[in-house]
Each structure stands twice: as C-alpha cells, then as structure tokens.
Amino acid sequence: MIEKICRDLAKQCRWFDIIHTSGSSIPIQFKNNRLHSVQEKENSGFGVRVNIKNRTGFSYTNSSGRLPQAAGRAVSMAPYGDEEIFDLPEQCSADFEPYGNTIDEFNIDREISNAESVIDLILSRFPQAVVDVGITKSSGSMRLINSQGLDASYRHSLYSAGISLTHVTEKGSKIDVWEGTSSTHCVDYVSLAERIIERTTLALAERGCASGKIPVLFTPKAVARLMGIVASGFNAKAVWKGISPFADKRDTKIFNEKMNIHDDPSVPGSPYSYPFDDEGVIAVRKPLIENGVICNFITDLKHAHKLNIKPLGNGSRGYASLPFPSFSNIEIDAGTEPVKAMLESINQGILIDQFIGLGQSNTLTGDISANLDLAFLIEKGEITGRVKDCMISDNLFSLLNGDIVLSEEREQVGSALVPYMLLTGVSYTGIFQ
Secondary structure, three states: OHHHHHHHHHHHOOEEEEEEEEEEEEEEEEEOOEEEEEOOEEEEEEEEEEEEOOEEEEEEEOOHHHHHHHHHHHHHHHHHOOEOOOOOOOOOOOOOOOOOHHHHHOOHHHHHHHHHHHHHHHHHHOOOOEEEEEEEEEEEEEEEEEOOOOEEEEEEEEEEEEEEEEEEOOOOOEEEEEEEEEEOOOOOOHHHHHHHHHHHHHHOOEEOOOOEEEEEEEOHHHHHHHHHHHHHOOEHHHHHHOOOOOOOOOOOEOOOOOOOEEEOOOOOOOOOOOOEOOOOOEOOOEEEEEOOEEOOOEOOHHHHHHHOOOOOOOEEOOOOOOOEEOOOOEEEOOOOEOHHHHHHOOOEEEEEEEEEOHHHOEOOOOEEEEEEEEEEEEEOOEEEEEEOOOEEEEEHHHHHOOOEEEEEEEEEEOOEEEEEEEEEEEEEEOOOO
16 A cells, blocks of 8 residues: 555655554553552554645554545645755665564563562662652554655664652651663663662751852763753754754854763664664764864754755654654763762762752753752762752853863763763852751
8 A cells, every 4th residue: 555655646746755653562650659550552653744846745644544545635735834845865774773672571560570679679768758660661663665765664662660759857858869761671670779779868867058159060860951951952943943052153162172972873772772763864973062062963854954964863753743853862971080089079069969940941041040859968078968948050051161070980861871070160059057
C-alpha cells in the first residue's frame, strides 16, 4: 500500500515523506511506599508530509488502512501550509540502533520485587519517609520514506527508573530528594537509593549561611538544570525568531574557555541516540560551544534553510507532528580537578543539588533566580548540613564567563553527561543560624 501511495504522491508533489512509528511501553508506578499501577501501552501511526508548489501540507493516522485518506488530506492542506523551499535528504542508512537486546528480558514481577526491595532499603533508614518509584520499559521502531529514494528504519529501546523521597524531620522540616537513570537496557538502580539515603542523612542537620557573594559547587544534577537555560538559546527556531540570546553571537566567545559543550546523537547505550533524525538527515556529533565560542545551532531542515546553515541531524517529530529542532545527548567536557579537591578548596560556601523554580528565570538575558530545594553548607572543605529557605540570584551568562572549575568526574543526568561545576562568586540569599 505504501508503495502505491508513494507513486501517487510523486505525481502531485515537489517532495513528500512518510514516517511510521510504532512502540509499546510498560510503566510501573509505586506511590506512598506501595504499588500504585502497572500499565501496558501500545501506540503507532503514520505521518504524511507533502510539499506542493513550495507549500507544505501534513496529516496523520493511527491506521494503516486509512493511510490513503491521510495522504489525500495532506495534499488538500498544502495550499494553506507554510512556504518551505528546502529539499529532503537522499538515501541514508542506520549505522547503529539505540536498542538494547536485554530490554526483551524485562519482567514485571521481577521489577516490582526490585522496587519493593529499594523502598525497604530506604525505609530501613527513614521509617517515616514516603517513597515513590517509577520504572518504565519501552521499545519500538521508526521507518522513514521520502520522494528522494530514502527508505530507512531503526529500532529503539528505553529503560528508565526514578526514585523520590519525602521526609519530615523532627523539627518539622520537609526534605525532598530524587534520583533517576535511563538506558537502552535494564539497569540496576540500587545506587540511586543509596545516594538518596546519603543526601537525606546530610540534610538532617540544618545550618545557615550569611547572604552575599559566595563560592557555589553545583552537582551534575544542578549543572544539567543550568545548562538547560543555556541550551535553549541554541534552538534554531529561537535563533530565527530573534529571541535567542545567541542569535547574533555565532563564532563569538561569550563563555569561559573551559566551556566545551557537544550535542552527540551517537552515544552508545543512550536512549536519546539515533543514527539519523526524523527527517532523514544523518546525525553527527557537533560542538555547540568550543573553548567558550558559540559554534553551531540545533536545527531541523526548515530552520536550517531559513538561517542558511547546514542541518546536522536534529529534526524531531512523532507521527502526529511536524518536525522541530531538538537536542540528542548533551556532553560537557570534563575538567582536571577531582571533586574532593574542589570541595576542600571551599572555606565557606554551598553545594547545590536541586532547584525550585529555575524554569521561571529569564532565559533570554541569562538572569536566574531560584529557590534551593536541596543544598548544603560547606565549611572548611566539609559538608556540615542542609541550608533551607534560601535562593540564588545572578546572571548565568556572566557567571559562565568568569572563573569556572570543572571536575574530572562526570555523571549522566537524563540525556546530559556533565561534571561538577564550581563558580566562585554567586549571589546567595539565605538565613544565618
């Protein structure tokens, strides 16, 4: 059927493509220390995009039997679509698959038992705590066909696990800690529980720190949140609209020369990797910031044409949506300093692990103002307790252009591989005990 539809579309369109995605997932949720739900979901569909007289129409369907009707609707919508005069890529192939074979060994009963063991481990240390656990297994495939002769496909898989703890201390203070991990294959996540126990234990002692400009050591979890603000400025759609702070800064140094950030769709074992993007562009590793200099933007075909830049494989879509620019794996180069030495260099400062409200900051200017959900006082190189009812407020771009120390150790946080980061003069507001 698809072959016939392709022949019919070829007679009417300047170009067309058809994307087919299919997948299944099993999310398991524990809430308030006990099993809450187990679900099995399946989803599949076809998206048809056509370009007629340089205008693009689009439609989709969940049924292969209704694919001809979807193609007809896309053709009918083309006169009312955006003007798009770019061309589609030609043949490409899947050099690898972001698929872990052990995902097929996923067993619901075993996962439930593992989650119960992890909850018991946390409750053995904090009996009054409330623990939530989420585990998801998913797998599927993507096939892309276009008028240039491209017909390529690959399989993908995802295993993710997340744990959150809420604990109320004897003084009535609430401690929230969370950790998560993801991979293309099933992984052991006991280490997440151990880290949560460690963080919660440190948080039981409450400390205070006087307001002012102080050294701040950010954990990889916190660094990943900060880099989310920076990364948003590399979206080609935002650049084209003129709302990116880096729109006119390409080939300009605006960060410390220690800052080196890449987008890499080829990271082994990552569920965020892919051999080619959802428009058929071969995906390649690319620098975003190199020695503090803005190098590339993340783009789909549409905005690559508008900005006259080369697409490097960051067009993303589902079967029910048009493409848009999207990141794959973000990597920040490691530094040369061990975390232990960075900690020992701080006479008085704070360690930040979790924010509240960072997303409400003014990302256009780099201004950040966020409450600290989980942060600790550092005194003479040692973590001495938790600081609460406090916040930081500063300009992130200025901080990243100043003195920076990056750790030689890096950790995976979602789709980001990031080090610890020490900034020596961050504006901090808090209470002093």
